[in-house]
Every structure is written in structure tokens, then in C-alpha cells.
Amino acid sequence: xxxxxxxxxxxxxxxxxxxxxxxxxxxxxxxxxxxxxxxxxxxxxxxxxxxxxxxxxxxxxxxxxxxxxxxxxxxxxxxxxxxxxxxxxxxxxxxxxxxxxxxxxxxxxxxxxxxxxxxxxxxxxxxxxxxx
Amino acid sequence: xxxxxxxxxxxxxxxxxxxxxxxxxxxxxxxxxxxxxxxxxxxxxxxxxxxxxxxxxxxxxxxxxxxxxxxxxxxxxxxxxxxxxxxxxxxxxxxxxxxxxxxxxxxxxxxxxxxxxxxxxxxxxxxxxxxx
DNA sequence: AAGTAGATTAGAATTGTTTTAAAGTAAAAA
DNA sequence: TTTTTACTTTAAAACAATTCTAATCTACTT
Ligand SMILES: [Mn+2]
Ligand SMILES: [Mn+2]
Ligand SMILES: [Zn+2]
Ligand SMILES: [Zn+2]
Numbered sequence: 314x315x316x317x318x319x320x321x322x323x324x325x326x327x328x329x330x331x332x333x334x335x336x337x338x339x340x341x342x343x344x345x346x347x348x349x350x351x352x353x354x355x356x357x358x359x360x361x362x363x364x365x366x367x368x369x370x371x372x373x374x375x376x377x378x379x380x381x382x383x384x385x386x387x388x389x390x391x392x393x394x395x396x397x398x399x400x401x402x403x404x405x406x407x408x409x410x411x412x413x414x415x416x417x418x419x420x421x422x423x424x425x426x427x428x429x430x431x432x433x434x435x436x437x438x439x440x441x442x443x444x445x
Numbered sequence: 446x447x448x449x450x451x452x453x454x455x456x457x458x459x460x461x462x463x464x465x466x467x468x469x470x471x472x473x474x475x476x477x478x479x480x481x482x483x484x485x486x487x488x489x490x491x492x493x494x495x496x497x498x499x500x501x502x503x504x505x506x507x508x509x510x511x512x513x514x515x516x517x518x519x520x521x522x523x524x525x526x527x528x529x530x531x532x533x534x535x536x537x538x539x540x541x542x543x544x545x546x547x548x549x550x551x552x553x554x555x556x557x558x559x560x561x562x563x564x565x566x567x568x569x570x571x572x573x574x575x576x577x
Numbered sequence: 578a579a580g581t582a583g584a585t586t587a588g589a590a591t592t593g594t595t596t597t598a599a600a601g602t603a604a605a606a607a
Numbered sequence: 608t609t610t611t612t613a614c615t616t617t618a619a620a621a622c623a624a625t626t627c628t629a630a631t632c633t634a635c636t637t
Contacts, residue, residue, distance in 0.1 A: 326603060326615075328614090328615060328616080339526065343527040343544060346524055348593080349593080364593095365594090369595095382524050383523040383524075383525055383542075390479060392477070392513070393512060393514060394471065396512060396513045400556075402559060411559060412475060420553070421553040424532075424546075424549035424571070434572040437567065439566075440565045440567065440568070441562040441564060441565060442562065443562060443563075459634085460633075461585095462585070480624085497587080498584080505584095
């Protein structure tokens with residue numbers, strides 16, 4: 314499916330800029346990227362586009378489910394007085410974080426690691442919403 | 446152990462500001478907080494301290510292991526063309542992210558959730574370093 | 578007590594993201 | 608097809624989080 318069709322189906326107007334972005338993003342290979350990354354790619358390809366447009370488009374794409382964004386713990390740097398290795402519950406409504414001990418969770422099956430690498434740690438976030 | 450001693454043991458000069466911060470942070474109850482949170486607490490308590498000092502102190506505290514900070518995926522907003530639920534390998538050296546499917550990991554024992562809450566999802570990050 | 582390395586501070590700088598408001602464009606209406 | 612309308616792009620400004628600068632201050636050493 315071409316980018317124009319894809320955008321229309323998602324309920325977005327296929328503007329020149331959105332098509333250019335979709336052409337880069339939806340070539341079949343998944344990728345992780347920042348607004349700046351994408352902007353560089355576009356500029357490099359000889360096109361011109363304002364960074365604000367990149368943000369506008371990516372936020373639209375995200376809202377209609379064409380892309381996602383990685384769960385980060387909010388926009389700011391969060392410190393923790395707990396210096397032991399531990400994991401977190403994350404209250405989605407309030408943003409509150411609660412610790413739990415690594416011993417309270419047990420990972421049985423482990424994914425195959427990329428060749429030449431070993432695990433240096435694992436971070437688990439369990440998101441919470443109110444029951445009922 | 447009082448804050449002054451604690452700071453000395455950690456190899457930090459016990460300045461007025463660091464003692465005030467340590468008094469708040471190391472009262473026995475673990476907490477998650479931002480620089481701004483802490484700054485507000487300090488101002489609220491009638492003391493004066495520059496936000497730059499808060500950052501300086503927290504970064505020092507972190508360097509000597511008195512506090513930690515939550516693993517976030519770098520400082521910028523990371524988008525993902527993969528809109529399915531999935532987890533990530535995180536290359537600690539390069540910052541590169543690689544997807545793995547939820548089916549490739551299996552969590553056997555689950556921590557007890559806070560009363561009145563249910564899980565709305567889980568995010569797992571496996572950190573990677575080069576072997577050898 | 579004096580000297581020195583290290584710490585604090587206000588304010589400037591930097592970075593990442595959003596907002597503003599004017600000009601441009603795609604879709605709908607006529 | 609023209610006109611109209613709503614939506615989009617853009618440069619520039621605003622905003623938010625964090626770090627840097629350089630002057631002043633303070634804790635430790637001698
Ligand atoms: Mn970037
Ligand atoms: Mn805050
Ligand atoms: Zn914690
Ligand atoms: Zn991913």
C-alpha cells in the first residue's frame with residue numbers, strides 16, 4: 314500500500330510532508346528514532362521540512378496508531394533513594410512509582426540475546442490502573 | 446548515622462546544603478523524586494537553595510552511590526514504528542534498541558500488586574553489553 | 578590564621594518540545 | 608471548475624529541564 318493510501322486510511326490528509334515521512338518510516342523495516350533523527354534523514358535526502366512539522370506529523374501518526382513511542386517515566390529525570398537493584402510499579406494515573414524486589418518476580422523463559430552480547434541487567438516496569 | 450557522617454563516609458564535604466538534602470532524603474523511607482520536587486520541599490521548609498545546587502548535589506550523590514536514578518531510554522522522546530506490544534534490548538554502549546516479542550520471555554512468578562490495582566501492562570528492558 | 582581546593586549561586590546557555598499566528602494547501606461545496 | 612472551508616506547514620517565540628559560567632563563598636589542610 315502506498316503512503317498516500319495508508320495516510321487516507323488512517324484518517325490523515327496526505328500532505329507532501331506526511332507522505333515523505335511515511336515513505337521513510339513504513340518501508341517494512343521497523344525502527345526506533347527521534348524527531349531529530351528523522352529530520353536529519355529528510356534534510357540529508359535533499360528535502361526541506363521544519364522540525365515543528367516533524368513533531369506535528371509524528372504526534373498525529375502516534376494518535377492514529379501508525380507509530381508508537383517508548384514508555385518513558387515522564388519527561389524528567391527521576392532519582393531514587395533505593396540504590397539496590399529493584400523494579401517498579403508505575404501508576405498510570407498518578408505517575409507514582411512503587412518499588413518491588415527482584416525476588417518478587419521470576420523470569421523463566423529468556424529471549425535469545427543478540428550474538429556477541431550478554432545481559433548486563435533487566436528493568437521491569439509493571440503499569441497499574443485502578444481495579445473496576 | 447547523621448547526615449554529616451554519612452556524607453563524610455561517602456567522601457563528600459558536608460556542606461550546609463548537602464546536609465539539608467540528606468536530611469530530607471535519608472530519613473529511612475525510600476522515595477522517587479525529581480530535582481524540582483526536592484527543590485520545592487526545601488523552599489517549602491523555609492530554606493533557600495538554588496536549583497543548580499540541587500542538581501549539583503543530586504549528581505554528586507548519584508556518583509558516590511548514595512542515590513540512583515531511574516533507567517530511562519536516554520533524554521529524548523523515542524518513537525517506534527512497531528506498534529505491537531513488545532519489549533526491548535538496550536545496547537548500553539550505543540543506545541541502540543532492538544525489539545523482542547512478548548512471547549520470547551515468560552514471567553512465572555508475579556509480584557503482589559498494590560491493593561485495588563490491576564496490571565495494565567508490563568515493559569521489560571534487557572540491557573546488553575559486549576561479551577568478553 | 579592563611580591558603581587552597583572544592584561548593585554554591587544567579588544568571589546565561591543549551592537542548593528538546595510545543596505554541597503562535599500567518600500563509601499555504603487539500604478536500605468539500607457550490 | 609471555482610469558491611470556500613478546514614486543516615497543515617512554517618518560522619519564530621515560548622517553554623521546560625538541565626548544565627555551564629564565572630564570581631563568591633566555605634570546608635578542610637597546613
Ligand atoms: Mn537525536
Ligand atoms: Mn517535577
Ligand atoms: Zn525505586
Ligand atoms: Zn521497539
